[in-house]
Amino acid sequence: MKLSRRDLLVWSAGAAAGLLATPVPWKILDDTSIWSQNWPWIPQPARGPVETKQSVCTLCPKGCGLRVRMAAGWAVGVAGLNTHPLSRGALCPLAYAAHQLNWHPQRLRVVQHGTGSSSWEQARAAFAKASKEGPVVIIDGYPGRAASASFETYTEGRDGSYCVVPSPEIRALTPYESWTGVPADCFGYDLENTRTIVSFGTPLLDGWGTPGRFARIWAERAAGTSDPELRLIQIDSSMSRTAARAWRWMRIREGTEAALASGLARALLEQNLVPAHGLIPGTTLAESADQCDVSVEAILEMARNLIARSPTLVIARDNAPAIAALNILLGSVGARGGVVRHSQHSNLRSYAGSEVQNARAVLIDSSVPWNFVPQTDAEVFRFAAWDGGPTKADWLLPAPGFLEDLTDVPTPSASSVESYAVAAPLLKSATEVHSAAQFLSTIDARLIPTEKIIHNRCEDLFRRRVGTVHAHNAIPSSELASVQKLEEQLWQGGVWVGEPLPGKLPCRLKEWPSATPSSPADAWTTVWIPPVMPALSSKLYIESTLRDAPERRQA
């Protein structure tokens, strides 16, 4: 029998039909889809013992508690730590993915000098030479750490300067420093005990302060587990997320927050809603109303709301003395539920400013936001874990990434109590990286290692015998048998929390602040950008609509 072309076609049709009744097409489709998840260039977590470790986030100065899931020594997941007394299980969106940031394509892996690559030896030699030739300025974005102490020691005796770049929360507390003599970073807001909060454009429910701190309070209010009458009055030029969820939203013309604060102060005094203070704002109610594009009646009603449920706490977005002065009128400075002092010791030094212009070299720590650019002709050594794009730095030095370096975490800004934590290095960097403190210690033998400084600080805490260590359980410091026990708890992700400092703070207000807000640091940023994050991440953060920037809201 001769096989024809027709036979072949019929046989093929039969084979094709038969094949559909076999697992071949379906199984190949299924297996191929699984294979596509495992392409060799897709990083896979290592296989090995799985464990969960506690730590503290170091992406920004808020020091949120972390639970880090580790597989074979690699971090494969990050979650909030419910037992952490400050963050209470909340994290910002960046922290949830922080274990992946160490593998970010923009991660700095080699020393860069100018447009080419260089080596750590050459960078060290260049910095040591510059230190001998003229004054060195070291800029820190996260003061109060053990590394900050090393920076100060290095600049001492070298005709150098140690400067800090303050966060907006610290800048908002600056007016109280001039009125009380207490450094701004020793203040915080007692949000937990206040009954009325007046926010002048501050994104309280949108990423301000320690993530989740106020959001939790507000959620508990809604659930009825805390003061159900807690009031949040948001004064904003647009319907921000915080304004949308506030008890009241007062819409004003953009940039007139200080004018409204003066109007409110005037109304409080004229209506005898608060005790006479001697000073009175120069702006009349009608002028304030006109500037803010609101009615006089609205200001009077708002003034009555301020005193309806005390204590009342006024929070400014940035350095605005006219807004801060409202807290003095309302008796909220140094009082429960107001602006309170949490610490005796200040970590603030001079703000980065004119010193950099006369410097021979400027060293910028990796904690300084990428968009901070020093206005100087000096040789700039910039530490960063991620490359944020074009920069004026002469040297770009790869710094440790997320949880790759030992660092301590002092009290976050705006916190009402003092705290201290240690972020142990849980992860290893794939390439050679050094923190600025490690870099300096190879040049200056006087510098004390970070581990030793942390040990000394733990000893100080142990001697004070106050506060509580929150680890797996809350342990009063007085019950800890030795400083080693305290250190052990902190190294394992615990946090020491002090006790509120009692006592009123005498405020001397010589003249009523001008209604024009002033902010020395406004020249470089008005939007809180998470430190150590490259511009790319910050851009993604803002564009992801997780947090509204004011200009975006206007758009």
Next chain:
Amino acid sequence: MRRWRNPLVFAFGVTVALFIGWVAFPRVLYSQKQQPLDFLHKTHAEKSGLTDCAECHVIREDGIFAGLPATEKCAGCHSERIGESKAEAILVESYIKPAQETPWLVYSRQPANVWFSHAIHVKRASLSCAECHSSHGEQNSVRMYELNRISGYSRDLWGHSMSRLRNGPHEGMKMSDCEKCHRQRNVEVGCLGCHQ
């Protein structure tokens, strides 16, 4: 005969395809791999009294499943040879004495994007190990490990039956198997329950 020619050729094509699909294809798709040594679950249960799976396959206090026991655990009894078997000789000489982990080929290993908690299934849902792993612990030899050449995973995920029509509760560990079991028990976990 001439009028039956086309149907016969067509049927022949179908038959060949069916043979290839159901008989030849699985043999080509799966490569067979030997385990590093022949572990005798049954012998360990009978002679050593290790009747509870959790005695070696521990769920730690923090809820994390420790998986296969480390060589250190085996060394508790087998620091030196106590029998005559070839498997024990391999274990002692190749893994315990050099302090190396035995490179077991895990039949039920899931892709990295799957988050599975043994603690929830065993402790909270009270499922027995055999519900998913069959009578693995009663066998007196280790099965051949069949590796899917395309996906790179064990055949146990798909199940031994290529058709998946008669899958028992312990045969198949694909997402649809998880969903089926959850549906039967009215347990909803959503996407993030398993893909975190």
